[in-house]
Amino acid sequence: MNASIDPPAPPSEHIRREDDVLERIAAIVGRRTVPSGEVHIGDDAAVLAPFVGQALISTDVAVLGVHLDETLFPLEDLGFKAVAAAVSDLAAMGGRPRAAVVAVSSPPGIDLEELHRGIADAATITNCPIVGGDLTRSKDVAVAVTVMGECPDRGAVLRSGAKAGDEILVTGPLGRSAAGLRRRRAGAPLNDELVVAHCRPWPRIDEGIAARNAGAHAMMDLSDGLGIDLHRLADASRVGFELTHVPVAEGATLEEATSGGEDYELLIVTNDSARLRMIFIDRGLRAPVTIGTINRDVNVRLCNGEVFERRGWQHQF
C-alpha cells in the first residue's frame, strides 16, 4: 500500500528507499531455497504449494515499548517474540506451520535489519518460512506477524471441546517469562535462562501436534497467563474447573506462574492422559503435567478449593 499524504521525495544517497531496504531485508528473512512451485518474497502475494487438510491462520502484533522494553532487550528480540507468539497460536491448534508474513512499521532511524534478524531466527527454529511482508512508516515500531499452518489428518484442536471429567494438563512449569523479565530488570544478563525464556520464547509445535494426534479434547497456548487463559478455555467449552496444582517454574513466584503470561506452554484437556503422556514420551517430548479437572458447572472455578479469580494481562481501550 502506498501512502497518500506525503509527496514523493526526490532520490537521495542519504535516504534508503523502500525497494532497496526491502531487498536487504529479503536477503535476511528469505529462504535460500524456495520449494519448487512456490514463490516467496517479491511478488504481489506469496504462492504456496497446496495445503494438506484444514488450513489455519492467526495474526499477532508486537509493539516496541509495549511488548518489549527496549532499554532492557535488543531490538531483534521484538522480531523474535512476534513470530514466536504467532507460531504458538498454530501450536495451540495442533497445527504444522507452513508460512508467515511480517508487516513492519517503524519511524526512520530504526535498525530494520537487526529487527528482521530476530524475525529470521524465530522463523528458522519454528520451521515457518517468511514468505512475504510489508514495510510502512509510523511513530511506533510494530511487527504484525501472520502465520499459516495445516492439520494434515485429524482436525484442529479447539478451545471449546473440554468435557466434564476431563483432565487439564500443561506442557511445562509456568512463570518463567515473567520471572525472566523481573530478573532482567534487576540486572541479570541476557543469557540468564529465565531472561532467555522471556525474550526468546519457544512455541510448543511438536507438543501441539502430539496432543492433536492423541485426540486431546481442547487446547490453547498460555499467552496471557493461566489466570485468564484457563477461564477463556472454560468459557469456550461452557464448563468449570478445579485446579489442584499450579506448576511454578524454578525461580518464579506463584503470582508469576498464574498471571505472568507469555510462557507459551500449552494447556491441554483430555479424557485419556495416559495415552497423551505416552505419545509425548514416545516422541522425546517432556510429559505434560496434570493440574486439575474439568467440572460440569460453568460457575465452579476453583484452585485448591478457593475461587480462582480471572486475572492476567489485558489491554485497555
Add this chain to the structure above:
Amino acid sequence: MNASIDPPAPPSEHIRREDDVLERIAAIVGRRTVPSGEVHIGDDAAVLAPFVGQALISTDVAVLGVHLDETLFPLEDLGFKAVAAAVSDLAAMGGRPRAAVVAVSSPPGIDLEELHRGIADAATITNCPIVGGDLTRSKDVAVAVTVMGECPDRGAVLRSGAKAGDEILVTGPLGRSAAGLRRRRAGAPLNDELVVAHCRPWPRIDEGIAARNAGAHAMMDLSDGLGIDLHRLADASRVGFELTHVPVAEGATLEEATSGGEDYELLIVTNDSARLRMIFIDRGLRAPVTIGTINRDVNVRLCNGEVFERRGWQHQF
C-alpha cells in the same frame, strides 16, 4: 500476545477491557454463518476448510495519517482501504479470496467500532471473510491486514512471466485515486465519484481471475503507480517496455495517472489480447486497454519514444 511492560490494571467500569472490546468487534466483522467445519474468530487460530490448488498469502499495513488523512476522511475508510489493498494483491495473482485476518493497533480513545465497520464493508464487497484478529495498544492507529486466497486450477500469475512482444494492458483508466484526494482537499464531498475512488478502492478480483483463466503471462496491481509498478514488473521479468498510451481517467492529470498510485487497476501482460478481451467481455467485465508492448532489452523503458522514468511513491527509511 500480551504486554510485558504495563502491569495489569484493576477492572473498571470506565475502561473497556480487551475481551469485551474484542467481542463487540467480532460482532461487527464476523460472518453471521460460518461454513460447516470452519472456526473463525474466537480460538487461537482460525480453522478453514481445505484450500483448492495453490495457496496465496499477502500482508499490507495502513497507518492513519500516512495512508489516510483523518482530517479529510472518516476513520472507517482506513479499515476499508487496508482490506481492499490487501485483497488487491490476491487479485494481482488471479487468486480467489478465502479469508483475512486484521491486526489493529491504536491508542486509547479511538473509535475501534467505526474502524472495524470499514473493515467489515471491504470484507463483504470482496467476499473475503474476516476470520481472526489482534488488538494492541500503540501511539499510531495502524491496520495490518493479511489475506489468503487460492488458485483452483491454473497457477497464479506472477510478475516475472512477461516475454518480448507481449502486449501490456490495464483494466481501467488511471489517476482516479490521486485526483480524488486532490478534489477532497479542495472541498469536494465524500460522495464525489473520484473521492470515492480514493477512499473506497475496489479490488479487481473478477478481472484477475479472468486474466489468469485467459493465460496471461504476467500481472500485478497498480498500488504505487504505473511509473514505479511497471518498472517492477519489467525488472521481475528482465524485460523492457514501450508505452504508447497512458489512459488518464476523466478528471485526473497525466501526472496523477502515472505517479498517483492506489488505483488498484491490474496491469496485465499477454501474447493473446484478443482472447483476454473476449473472456472479460463474456464475463461482463470492462475490456482491458492496451498501453504498450514488452521489449527484449531490459534497458529500453520508453513512453511514446521518451525515457519513462521510475517515479511513484516510496517510503523512506
